Amino acid sequence: MYDYLVVGAGLYGAVFAHEAAANGKSVLVIDKRNHIAGNVYTEKIQGIHVHKYGAHIFHTNDKEVWDYVTKFATFNRFTNSPVANYKGELYSLPFNMYTFNKMWGVVTPQEAMDIIEAQKKEAGITEPKNLEEQAISLVGKDIYEKLIKGYTKKQWGRPCNQLPSFIIKRLPVRFTFDNNYFNALFQGIPIGGYTKMVENMLDGIEVRLGVDYLENKEQYDSIASKIVYTGAIDAYFDYKLGALEYRSVKFDTEILDMPNFQGNAAVNYTDEETLWTRIIEHKWFEFGKDEQGNELPKTVISKEYSSEWKQGDEPYYPVNDEKNSKLYLEYKNLADKESHVLFGGRLGEYKYYDMDAVIASALKVCKTCGLYK
């Protein structure tokens, strides 16, 4: 009998398992994939840590979370500054003075603000009700059309006027010359890869891979007093109230026999016609060098394609629109009645969490369980 069975060896599960074990609890971690680290999993290819399930750039304003993760890895000084490619025109992201200068030729912040204000007025927006209106009121119509509209439609498979505005509020808008994508005090990539970091969290803890909890639920439930479930909440209940919608992502990864393909870790293709949303060139997360500081002769790139999730696909992004949020609450009601199960993480809570928020949420639950102070 274990004190805790943790279902899912991603960040949430690893943090919970670490704290439980550190408090003398017996813990078993299982995952249906054949590797740990969930979607932050990195695999070394040609000396490069490839982010197999999409780019993960750790960033946080939460000192407690930063102090926590840095116990398990040393972070490099990577700062995310993606480039947007709109039909061959390149723009700086997030939206800042470099973007405004390239778009309109403006030189001062006041000139940029005046254009945005005029475009917002022309669109007649006072209180933004959806992502489209929110975007236009933040950055004006031109930037919306070239850098947001097509990308968002590809990413979410829905037009911007059917999406919640909070999605675009994730991105900063700055009237300074600052290409740092995040407003975060702390940022970086774990040296040696995320897999190593999660391995350190799970050090000394029993982990079984390639096993599916839901397929043998009764048996697994019988071996632990409490279950920490980090899979999809609707799957747990066998979709009995209907399936929640997710976006899935597919990656087309290639090794290229050249040292530098695009000169940046992330290039977003913001037009609607290009089929992929972005191309990641993984070596730039580590400045093009291996752990010994050698330049790498080859490069690995991943084209990222977004699609609607269907059963059998990996769920990535919860679609937190009105309809799905309502359905989630119904599942949450059921979940609250499963007193021996804790539901956590992006899939367990159906929430568009960043990594730092996942860790904060796991630590909060650990505190409630008396496992963390």
Ligand code: UDP
């Ligand atoms: N977005 C956009 N153009 C871009 C980058 C982002 O319109 O070039 C919008 C898009 O709607 C996206 C949202 O901003 O879903 C949030 O972007 P973020 O980079 O935070 O998404 P993630 O990295 O989590 O996929």
